[in-house]
Amino acid sequence: MLRSVIRPGVYYDSVVLMRVQRSLAALPDVLDAGVVMATPANREILAAGSLLPEDLANSRADDLLIVIRAASAAAAEYALSQLDELLRARRTASAESYRPHALTTAIGELPDARWVMISVPGEHAAALARQALDEGKNVFLYSDNVTLTEELELKQLAGERGLLMMGPDCGTAILSGVGFGFANRVRRGGIGLIGASGTGLQAIASRIHELGGGLSHALGTGGRDLHQEIGGLTALAALDLLSRDEETRVIVLVSKPPAPGIATRVLAAARRTGKPVVVHFLGQPRPERRVGTLHFATSLAEAAEIAAGLAEQTEPAGASFAKSSPGALLRGLFSGGTLAAEALLGLRVFLRTIASNVGHDASYRDTSQNGHRLLDLGDDEFTVGRPHPMIDLTLLRERIRAAATESSVGVVLLDVVLGDGAHADPASELAPEIAAGKALAASQGRALEVVVIVIGTEGDPQDLARQVAELGGSGATVVRSVGEAIERVTAVLAVPTGERSGRPVPIEALRPPVAVINVGLESFHDSLVAQGAATLQMDWKPPAGGNRRLTEILAKMGAPRR
């Protein structure tokens, strides 16, 4: 069944006609179709395909010839009825822009992008992240299965370049209201978040929003940032960055328990921000509710609540380190075992290793390492053959004197417990000892801080006010709780020497307009588009199709430069 139509005097580009022809041939029960200008050459082609109608006497080369071979007359008629529609039809022009294959091309297409978001398979992620850092871009690395060595290299490179390296395995970030990866729509505000775990950040962010608060930014570090090997490089860079961000008034730092030495560094950096920092190390007992500008939370929700509360306060939270002696040692001399235990628990978070006899710990006996030391002088071994130090201050005085002569000691911490049964006037013995110790240190050009925790009431026989006044008069700092003592001690000691090793990340990394190059999961791109952020999706494939030998050769040959 062959049907044909001639349209005289019309012109269509041959490619349009071939497209229409293909569409006609695809219609039901159409066996073949020809849509051509009726030139002699085209007639030959039709004839070769048994598509040439018999009677074409009146047609000319500039006529459009449509031929349908169909299984039935109805199918042929239907096909011909579709002709005009098909000739008119243009594919909906897709607004989708070109998707580059190479990162360098993408950067050329979206030069304002300060961020590259990477969610490709882990084996390729590090190389891509390295390339992005080399190109001067901050990185949000969602991919996991990046080795610890690669992570360290990437974070060190970022430090050298003054870039922020979020991840690997970073699920969440919010920059100036634009969510990266998995993020909630949260009100803008003055709270900046730093967190390893994506859902942890999401939970805190959502809770802050629920409480009426808002976020400046949320920065992810990746789950292993506070491991010993990585050293909290991203957390430190993020703290430094948020410290300089005017929008951020309160910082929340949430993570799984850090390696001990890393916690020390991170907490010191947190205090150095000069802003209130709410800290929540999941599963690790908090040293105190508050230590200086640091507020410790016990749950994600509580962290959010503390932060929301702090953000409403207007007073500046600046902390002074004017009298700090970074690197100096602590001598803790306690008469109360429980006070010693609490102080040790809190201080260990800040001072890392403290030798002590508390809780059957014999580490203090090892004198080969000259480090921080905290002793319970009421423990049995010190009370053999002499009264308890709450009654007899001799041992305590000896120890204070000894500490004052040690040039490496910067802080002496002790407790004075008043009340019935205790020494009748401890200040009378301790104040002169303290004053002498401080004078000795001063004569040697050293600062010696003495912190005294006084426990008692105004009804106690020793006269609390007079005890406090006399001890204070000796030059000691008198506090009324272990928490205050920890704050004071750490303010003096827990400031690492020198600055963070990396170059500071320019504040522009956080500022709008947020523009992102996305490599990997297309849903991340869609989400950025929905948020109105400038974004470019790459059409990424594993380098050299994943061929190792070729990749090695290419690496040796070096990236092409225009």
Place this chain on the structure above:
Amino acid sequence: MSERIDIDAANRTAVDRMTATRPMLMGVEKAADLIPALRDRRLLHAGPPIAWAQMTGPLRGAILGAALFEGWASDEAAAATMAERGDIAFEPCHHHATVGPMAGVVSASMSVYVVEDSASGKRAFSTLNEGYGKVLRYGAFSAEVLDRLRWMNGTMAPLLAEAIREGGALDIRALIAEALQMGDEGHNRNKAGSLLFLKTLAPHLLSASGHLKPKAEVLEFLGGNALSVLNPIMAACKLMADAAHGVEGSTIVSTMARNGTEFGIRVSGLGDRWFTAPSSVPDGLYFPGFGPADANPDIGDSTITETVGIGAFAMAAAPAIVSFIGGAPEDATRATLEMYEITAGEHPHFTIPALGFRGTPVGIDLRRVVELGVSPRVNTGIAHRQAGVGQIGAGLVRPPLKVFEDALLAYAEKYGY
């Protein structure tokens, strides 16, 4: 490893030489007078070297046709016997400063365009384009095909030669540049370029010696063939590509060509070695009555256009033919944008209006192709797999990545990476 070659510098040199080449159409002459290899029953063909046994339909058909055209055999069977017996020798056009579309068969008595680079004096050659339908380059060799060849070489060639002599050398680079502004991409679409060619030659053809009727026939033949300028363009591209060849350490692709069985490339810094892999069937649109099952694997030297930054690389200049790759004009833009990712430079002379007159992507860098896994795009005609049927469609093809990977391995071996 001591001194490493500066690959980027080598590539810049190669691309600069390519784009600085200024091919001028100098005339039309007998192939045998220009290409000594064509004596002794030798034929040139498209693509990398190939033996008769490996050839597919279109190339075999064109060879039989050339044998008949030269009078070496009296019929098809006799010609086939000669070819099988090895009585006819075959060499790639590319080895003899020549390029040919599709089968690309060149024989001694055929006339060829002579294109010359004014600075270096180097020359390249290409046959006269036969038009559409049953033609030798698609493997047809019927009496009508041979008659047309005789008319082209006997009547048209001398007139063209005289017209070019009268009109003076014709700047093909300028013609390509202008055609790109008029909606051509210089490979599959040469409508504007062919009209420019006709417009330039027409007055000189008319003032040539002899009767008016053959001149009118030549004008009609050239005007009726939207590919009439393809062959001089290909010869011009061959000159540009050859100028980029042989730069020590360069990873720029200096040849891409197919013989209907294999796709082959050569690389500037890797000498005259071909890297080949099986040629694939183009993805495209078919003439009425034909489909992919009828198609021959990709064939022809016309990929020389993409090699020097036009053809599919200039797709954004030719949105009208974009349906071959899927439809919307944006696809044409995307096609060109993609090629920027695998090239080392942008052409200083060939520009694309739709991209703000950005230069076309030029100089395919082996490294980029392999790393990104993006093979060059090629716009191409589709030949029927049987000799003699001719063109059955047009579309897009990409060379197999393997040829680029093999070339990279060879490069690593040669230069110690």
